[in-house]
Amino acid sequence: MILNQIAREKTKELRILKAPKRSLYAALDKPGISIIAEIKRASPSAGTILEDINIPLRVKQYEMGGASAISVVTERRFFKGNIGMLEEAKRATPLPVLRKDFIIDQIQVYESLFAGADALLLIVSLIEEEKKLRDLLNLAYELGMEALVEVHDEEELITALKCDAKIIGFNNRNLKTMTVDVNRCEHLMSFFKKLDPKSNRKVVAESGMKTKEDVKRLKELNFDGLLIGETLMRSSSPDKTIRSLLGGE
């Protein structure tokens, strides 16, 4: 009977949908500093960075250079992204894939799951309400995903800790003014170490990293990971760029 065949097919599809996610936490847990390499077509501060991206090729280059995870900016209007870019990236690599967008509603968490995201970004300054952040975080966990919870100041960091975020990103860029201050991460790290000295959380530095000196400095500050976008998007051989950034470890 056709309905039985359809049911069998659906079971297979669901198995794929429910497949265990690739762990971003585990990718950040290994010795040395991990790079989360980002695919970003444009941004409000930089304008268009790279219009035509061969996503499978770029993902492979990131992987070959030694990246530990891939981030894809999927926001349409200001970053010229789309969710299809994430699906394409996911198919091209065994690394965990992070969805970078502006998530404010549960439906976007489901959308991320269906597109194959292993983890998603939750921006504290955008979500504002602690309960809402907690709910979005819990939904992501229930669906088997992880979250990178992004903060920019002490107050937001406290909120992230209260919600028991396991992976926290310190963004050097102030999303309200779009300006980058590379000392932000350093400042927040010293605050974090006082608040949570025996932490088993993973901490990621985000935005504005360009040189191996930047990488070395952040590694010395005990960051587990670095999220790097523009520097890699502007490189014609991102594998070499990642290798040379890591060479500064």
Ligand SMILES: O=P(O)(O)OC[C@@H](O)[C@@H](O)c1c[nH]c2ccccc12
């Ligand atoms: O391109 P950069 O300066 O290396 O930064 C990467 C990443 O931190 C940045 O893209 C980012 C940080 N938080 C975001 C929130 C949404 C979109 C993008 C972002």
